[in-house]
Amino acid sequence: MSTKDLKTRVCEANKEINRVQLAILTWGNASEVDREAGVFAIKPSGVDYDEMTPDDIPVISLETGEKIEGALNPSSDTATHWHLYRAFPTIGGIVHTHSTYATAWAQGHRDIPCLGTTHADTFYGPVPCTRPLTQSEIEQDYELNTGKVIEEHFTQNGLNVDAIPGVLVSSHAPFTWGANAAKAVVNGRILEEVARMADTTLAINPGVGPVDQFLLDKHYFRKHGANATYGQG
Numbered sequence: 001m002s003t004k005d006l007k008t009r010v011c012e013a014n015k016e017i018n019r020v021q022l023a024i025l026t027w028g029n030a031s032e033v034d035r036e037a038g039v040f041a042i043k044p045s046g047v048d049y050d051e052m053t054p055d056d057i058p059v060i061s062l063e064t065g066e067k068i069e070g071a072l073n074p075s076s077d078t079a080t081h082w083h084l085y086r087a088f089p090t091i092g093g094i095v096h097t098h099s100t101y102a103t104a105w106a107q108g109h110r111d112i113p114c115l116g117t118t119h120a121d122t123f124y125g126p127v128p129c130t131r132p133l134t135q136s137e138i139e140q141d142y143e144l145n146t147g148k149v150i151e152e153h154f155t156q157n158g159l160n161v162d163a164i165p166g167v168l169v170s171s172h173a174p175f176t177w178g179a180n181a182a183k184a185v186v187n188g189r190i191l192e193e194v195a196r197m198a199d200t201t202l203a204i205n206p207g208v209g210p211v212d213q214f215l216l217d218k219h220y221f222r223k224h225g226a227n228a229t230y231g232q233g
Contacts, residue, residue, distance in 0.1 A: 003041060003069060006034050007057040010041040013181035017097060018049035022188050028097040029075040032181035033085045038062045042081055044072035062086070076143065083147025084177065088154075088161045093181035095188045098173045101195035105129065106168035112194060113210045115201050119194040120211060120219035124163035127191060128153055132170040150175065163224070166191045 013030040017023050026049070031042035041057045058070035065082040067074055075081075081094045097103075105112050111126040112119070119127075130153045137145040150167050153159070165187045166176035174195075176187040201208060210216075223230040 003034075003037070003039065003059050004054065006032060006037075006039070006041045007054040007059065010043070010057050010181050011052055011054040013093065013095070013185050014043045014052060015049050016182070016185045017095065017188070020185070020189055022095075022097040022099045022185070022192060028095065029077055029081075030093065030095045030181045030185060031075075031078075031081045032093040032184075033062065033091070035062070035089070039068065040081065040085055042078055043075045044070070045075050047072065077146075079141070079143035080147040080150075080175070083144055084150060084175070087147065087151040088177075090162055091177045092179045093184040094175060094177045095181070095184040096173065096175050097188055097192075099188065099192040099195075101199055102127075102168060102174040102192050103172075104199070105195050106173050107171060109170045110168075112168070112191075112198050114216060115198055115208060116211060117215065117219045118197060120216045121223055122187065122190045122220075123166065123194070124160070124220045124224075125216065126210070127164065127166055127168060127174075127194070128157065128159060129168040130170050146172070163220070 010032050017028040017030055022028055026046050029043040031040050033040035039059050039062055041059050044056050044058055047056055056072055058067050058072055058074040061068050077096050084091055084094055109129055111129050113126050114120055130149045133145055133149055146169055165178055168174050174191055176184050176191050178184040178187050
């Protein structure tokens with residue numbers, strides 16, 4: 001099995017996190033899964049984006065969550081990515097950042113409400129914020145439990161990861177996902193922008209409510225689903 005192309009895509013997605021300023025220093029990480037091969041590739045822990053090469057990218061077993069290829073240690077968030085890939089079979093790539101505005105909403109323990117059409121174009125409703133992890137969840141298998149808390153929130157609230165491709169982990173930061181790592185980075189950029197817009201909007205009008213359902217439907221479904229009309233087809 002060759003993982004060269006997978007590692008190249010993941011390396012490029014990680015570099016893009018830094019290029020578009022979703023993370024400073026070495027804070028963010030991106031991964032992508034190859035479900036047919038039963039593996040995913042992810043950023044190595046603590047490695048500078050500018051110095052990273054495809055050969056540095058560790059490969060992880062989707063079955064066990066253990067590293068099966070690569071000399072470097074995988075991201076400390078690997079277990080979160082692993083759990084999300086196993087919990088949600090349609091996810092193809094995951095990005096975790098500490099981008100400023102989205103992280104501020106996570107630290108505020110608040111969903112990002114859908115206040116306008118920019119948000120509605122990508123997220124079909126509020127971007128959810130999970131409950132805080134308990135002390136025992138943090139002290140034992142913290143990263144794995146982070147993934148479990150995300151799964152719990154989506155499952156208990158009947159949310160669709162394809163329609164809402166991102167989440168805020170309470171007191172922590174955002175995760176976004178998509179068909180592949182590159183798309184997950186795009187969704188991370190969009191999430192940061194709508195978080196910033198929501199912050200500014202609520203400063204202008206603290207009492208503003210979410211968009212009407214019919215406007216949300218119009219903007220979301222013209223870009224998504226069988227009857228989408230946006231773009232060149």
